[in-house]
Amino acid sequence: MRNVLPKGIVLVLLLTGCPLTNFSQGMRVLGIPLDTLLKTSTPRVDRAYITTYYRRLHLYVVSDRQDYTLRVLGRQQSLVYKPNLAWTLGLGIDYKWIGTEITVKLPFLGYNIAQRGKTKPFGATVNLNNRRFWFSAQYQFYRGFYLNNPDVLQSDWFDHHAAYPYRNDLRTQTVISHVLYQFNPLRVSVPATLLQREGQRRNAGTWVIGGFATYQHVQGDSSWVPTALQKDFSAESGFHRLNTLALGVEAGYTQTFVFKNHWFSSFTLRPGMSVLFQQSIGERQIVSTHWRAGWEGVASVTVGYSTDIFYGGVYGSSTLINRAFSRELVSTDVDYFRLVVGKRIRYQPKGIIKQIPGIK
Secondary structure, rough: OOOOOOHHHHHHHHHHOOOOOOOOOEEOOOOEEHHHHOOOOOOOOOOOOOOOOOOOOEEEEEEEEEEEEEEOOOOEEEEEEOOOOOEEEEEEEOOOEEEEEEEEOOOOOOOOHHHOOOOOEEEEEEEEEEOEEEHHHHEEEEEEEEEEHHHHHHOOOHHHHHOOOOEEEEEEEEEEEEEEOOOOOOOOOOHHHHOOOEEEOOOEEEEEEEEEEEEEEEEEOOOOOOHHHHOOOOOOOOEEEEEEEEEEEEEOOOOOEEOOEEEEEOOOEEEEEEEEEEEOOOOOOOEEEEEEEEEEEEEEEEEEOOOOOOOEEEEEEEEEEEEOOOOOOOOEEEEEEEEEEEEEEEEOOOOHOOOOOOOO
């Protein structure tokens, strides 16, 4: 006997609490998963390799976390600054082009305001995917950072202090955008690697090429480098503000392996080369600008389980930006982790839900 949910419950779950943006990899604006390009028809695929579940109702539990690491690089050591970010836990629902997630912060797993200070975050992410072409853009703002390696200040720091060094004035803005072309889109499913609306049935891989643009603004009321450490850093590292723009090309490969029909593992690796422009503003508003050759890189891994009824797994990605081949001032890592356990339910829309464009 197939599961059928009452239409009123579905409408409330789909339309109540839809966020403006969702930071997870199944990206949405106003509840719409934008990797479908708002298409209401089932996408064309090679069905020997991919099974689509766009006509199923997806109910799932999700936990995720985005991590951010900012390194100020010295001659022999680095300062590692981090925002205090929490794991989240919540529920999600998807049907065709509409869906939402409602999550709350988990007050453990390292999330300790008394020890690491308070961070004010804001972010927005959009993915557009018509299978052959993929565009992604992410904006992230943080204010409030703690120094994750206080031993550079004092080797026995925690023998004398209960908390990490914290600076509420430090703030960053980061924009990361990519445009990609996939050579084997009908046999490799990106939605399957994101643990939801599709399933990969057979091993498949694809080469990808594209370009990227990243921008970062770093600002503080005083130097990021404490006075006691400035002799170990270049004079330019005493900046109050730093603007970095990188333009480049990237190429890589995505591969999915399927084991015993329902278990799968997928990985992506995309290194890129860039031209890096940096402008630092230090004390007395002294401006220093440089052009450098640089590189960036993206890597992701998924391990999951998928059937017609149940699905789940863990997804992780890491993006390295602001890398220069020489005289590097700042480097940034953006990491994302997502755990999902869900159920696919056969659902026939009726009544008011059936009148929503693209739902029937």
